[in-house]
Amino acid sequence: EDKVVQSPLSLVVHEGDTVTLNCSYEVTNFRSLLWYKQEKKAPTFLFMLTSSGIEKKSGRLSSILDKKELFSILNITATQTGDSAVYLCAPRKDFGNEKLTFGTGTRLTIIP
Amino acid sequence: DSGVTQTPKHLITATGQRVTLRCSPRSGDLSVYWYQQSLDQGLQFLIHYYNGEERAKGNILERFSAQQFPDLHSELNLSSLELGDSALYFCASSVGNAGELFFGEGSRLTVL
Numbered sequence: 001e002d003k004v005v006q007s008p009l010s011l012v013v014h015e016g017d018t019v020t021l022n023c024s025y026e027v028t029n030f031r032s033l034l035w036y037k038q039e040k041k042a043p044t045f046l047f048m049l050t051s052s053g054i055e056k057k058s059g060r061l062s063s064i065l066d067k068k069e070l071f072s073i074l075n076i077t078a079t080q081t082g083d084s085a086v087y088l089c090a091p092r093k094d095f096g097n098e099k100l101t102f103g104t105g106t107r108l109t110i111i112p
Numbered sequence: 113d114s115g116v117t118q119t120p121k122h123l124i125t126a127t128g129q130r131v132t133l134r135c136s137p138r139s140g141d142l143s144v145y146w147y148q149q150s151l152d153q154g155l156q157f158l159i160h161y162y163n164g165e166e167r168a169k170g171n172i173l174e175r176f177s178a179q180q181f182p183d184l185h186s187e188l189n190l191s192s193l194e195l196g197d198s199a200l201y202f203c204a205s206s207v208g209n210a211g212e213l214f215f216g217e218g219s220r221l222t223v224l
Contacts, residue, residue, distance in 0.1 A: 034212055034213065041217055041218060042114065042202060042215040042216060042217050042218060043155070043202075043215050044215075045212045045213070045214070048211070048212050088154070088155065098143070098145075098160045098162070098167050098168045099157060099160065099168040099169070099170060100145055100157055100160065100168075100213070101157055101170075102147075102154055102155040102157070103154065104153075104154040105154055
């Protein structure tokens with residue numbers, strides 16, 4: 001049975017702080033890992049990671065994948081109130097069995 | 113705008129009734145995924161279709177069924193509705209399994 005565990009479940013920090021969100025997974029036929037941000041409505045895409053050790057960056061957000069230890073982290077530096085959201089990760093599997101399971105997410109709250 | 117269209121946006125119905133939720137994927141996307149998100153819960157994978165063929169099933173109730181049509185739009189049918197079926201139902205599409213998922217805005221179902 002595939003497993004996706006995100007930690008922490010909830011995080012409250014002050015504006016300007018740096019946060020690290022964790023996603024560990026156990027899936028067969030792993031292909032890539034997706035990160036999403038969900039505010040009030042539909043999740044929006046952040047990153048797709050395929051290779052170990054290669055950091056992807058987008059502004060103040062960055063993410064890296066460790067395929068040996070089966071985890072990924074999402075870093076947000078200089079946090080802003082607009083970063084308040086639930087952050088979700090999902091490992092994608094090889095074609096043929098695409099039961100795409102999301103983790104329960106980390107709820108991030110940024111205090112002004 | 114993700115390019116994924118879901119209708120209706122809101123639906124209120126009574127227990128025991130049947131509803132159909134519709135999803136039009138982005139142009140060119142062959143994969144459609146359905147997710148259920150209850151209040152303050154994570155995204156629960158229901159089912160995945162690729163080019164008209166069912167590819168994977170999650171914990172989808174027997175009262176629920178789905179299909180993907182030749183024009184690639186998909187429908188999720190929910191029957192014998194119960195109060196616990198009240199949730200936000202998301203559809204997402206992707207080209208295949210190699211890229212990110214694009215989510216629709218969801219259909220909010222309320223069962224009274």
